[in-house]
Amino acid sequence: xxxxxxxxxxxxxxxxxxxxxxxxxxxxxxxxxxxxxxxxxxxxxxxxxxxxxxxxxxxxxxxxxxxxxxxxxxxxxxxxxxxxxxxxxxxxxxxxxxxxxxxxxxxxxxxxxxxxxxxxxxxxxxxxxxxxxxxxxxxxxxxxxxxxxxxxxxxxxxxxxxxxxxxxxxxxxxxxxxxxxxxxxxxxxxxxxxxxxxxxxxxxxxxxxxxxxxxxxxxxxxxxxxxxxxxxxxxxxxxxxxxxxxxxxxxxxxxxxxxxxxxxxxxxxxxxxxxxxxxxxxxxxxxxxxxxxxxxxxxxxxxxxxxxxxxx
Numbered sequence: 413x414x415x416x417x418x419x420x421x422x423x424x425x426x427x428x429x430x431x432x433x434x435x436x437x438x439x440x441x442x443x444x445x446x447x448x449x450x451x452x453x454x455x456x457x458x459x460x461x462x463x464x465x466x467x468x469x470x471x472x473x474x475x476x477x478x479x480x481x482x483x484x485x486x487x488x489x490x491x492x493x494x495x496x497x498x499x500x501x502x503x504x505x506x507x508x509x510x511x512x513x514x515x516x517x518x519x520x521x522x523x524x525x526x527x528x529x530x531x532x533x534x535x536x537x538x539x540x541x542x543x544x545x546x547x548x549x550x551x552x553x554x555x556x557x558x559x560x561x562x563x564x565x566x567x568x569x570x571x572x573x574x575x576x577x578x579x580x581x582x583x584x585x586x587x588x589x590x591x592x593x594x595x596x597x598x599x600x601x602x603x604x605x606x607x608x609x610x611x612x613x614x615x616x617x618x619x620x621x622x623x624x625x626x627x628x629x630x631x632x633x634x635x636x637x638x639x640x641x642x643x644x645x646x647x648x649x650x651x652x653x654x655x656x657x658x659x660x661x662x663x664x665x666x667x668x669x670x671x672x673x674x675x676x677x678x679x680x681x682x683x684x685x686x687x688x689x690x691x692x693x694x695x696x697x698x699x700x701x702x703x704x705x706x707x708x709x710x711x712x713x714x715x716x717x718x719x720x721x722x723x724x
Contacts, residue, residue, distance in 0.1 A: 423696055430691040438716040441698040443546065443568060443675035445646065446713035448597030449636045458627040467630045474637035475605055479573075479590065484582035486613040489625045489633070493567055493591040493604030494518060499619045500587065501526035503612050504561045507537035514702055516546045516565065534558050543577060544568050547677045547700070547708045549670035554580045561612075567591035567604075570643070571650055571673045581608040592629075594674060595646070596636050603629045650674065653711045661709060664724050675710045683707040693723025 423439050458467075472487050481487055490496050497518050501509075506527040511520050513532050519540045520530045528538070538561035541552040546568060554577050557564065562585055569576050570590075581588050587608040593599030603625060606616055625633075636642070650673035657676055658668055666678035666686075680686045683699040686707050690697050698708040712720050 426691055426696045430688075430694070432694050437694045437696060438712055438719050439696045440710040440712060440720070441696045441708070442599075443594055443672065443708075443710055444599050445595055445597030445650070445674060446711055446716070447646070447649070449632075449639070449642060451598075451632060452635045454628060454631050458631040461627060463623050463625060463627040463630055467627060467634070468625070471625070471630045471634045471637070474634045475590070475607075478637040478640070478643075479576065479578050479607065481578060481607055482582050484610075485578075485608050486610040488606045488613045488617055488620075489630070490604050490606065490616075490620055491624055491626070491629070492593065492602040493565070493589045495602075495620065495624070496589055496604055496606045496616065497565075498522050499616055500561075500563060500606075501528055501538075502619065503615050504538060508535070509538040509540060509561075510534050510536035510559065511540045514547065514700065515540075515542045516567075519563070519565065537561065539563070541565065542567070544572065544575065544672050547671065547675065547698070547706070549672050549677065551575050552577075554583075557586075560585050562586045563589065565589045567594055568672050568674060570595035571647055578607065584609055585612070587612055592633055592636075595643075598632065598636075601629050601632055602626075603633045647673070650711065656717075657709065657711060660721065660724060666707070669706070671708070673711075675708055677706060677708050679705050680707050681705065690720075690723045693719065695720055695723040 423437055427434050471489055476487055501523045508531050509523045509528045510531055524530050537559050539557040539559040540563040541557055542565040543552045564577050566588055578588055580586055587606050590605040592603035654673040661678055662668060666680045669677045669679050671677045683704055683706055687697050687699050700706050
């Protein structure tokens with residue numbers, strides 16, 4: 413599976429190929445919010461002390477309130493959703509896991525490495541849905557998932573909270589994943605959450621061990637999750653910016669296929685040629701090994717729109 417685990421990013425390789433300095437480039441190959449949550453003032457203990465239970469309790473209270481987590485569901489914080497994805501296949505006996513493609517490929521890689529048979533159709537003993545899906549933005553329903561182990565990856569769902577399946581997190585065998593790096597734009601903080609079946613959460617907690625989240629991540633994460641005003645303003649801005657991006661890119665002949673307000677997926681005549689042309693203007697985009705006519709473009713920061721326009 414390792415050869416298929418392509419991702420966005422890789423800006424250093426783009427710089428080496430197309431020239432310039434890293435600071436000259438606009439990286440639109442990921443779905444990370446280009447206007448991140450402003451880092452708040454941090455306590456000294458966040459840097460110098462082992463993370464304590466009071467800080468974790470505050471973080472989990474903030475997360476439970478922000479995502480309206482039902483009382484019957486448990487919640488666990490980890491050092492990014494990817495840390496949880498790597499452990500989840502160990503929670504059940506191996507069998508068939510249904511992961512419709514194309515989608516974020518770390519789920520299939522993790523199940524494959526743990527001895528599961530990865531398939532794209534049901535029936536299966538485990539089921540994974542990225543909701544909304546990366547890269548096409550497909551939105552799923554709870555009825556789409558079958559099997560005894562059901563994983564709903566809502567890493568991009570904070571742009572559309574009305575679509576969240578969090579209300580189903582009390583269903584036995586269900587885990588919902590949340591990523592702090594996308595909507596809040598702080599991927600380097602490494603913070604993610606698993607929400608759902610208390611027994612599964614307990615097993616995940618055992619696998620992760622103590623101090624799975626840094627004090628800094630707990631401090632920043634709690635303050636950000638408590639700031640619902642910032643979240644509301646950000647969702648409104650992303651809607652406007654996504655529409656602006658669509659207008660620019662489709663005017664050059666691309667066809668909008670889907671996405672979220674953090675990234676847009678377009679059909680073009682030759683995705684590699686589009687990526688190369690954008691790269692000549694030091695704008696990096698995402699193309700896919702399984703679709704030569706697909707290109708995914710994230711939103712630029714406010715000061716980077718002119719560079720994108722020039723590259724297009």
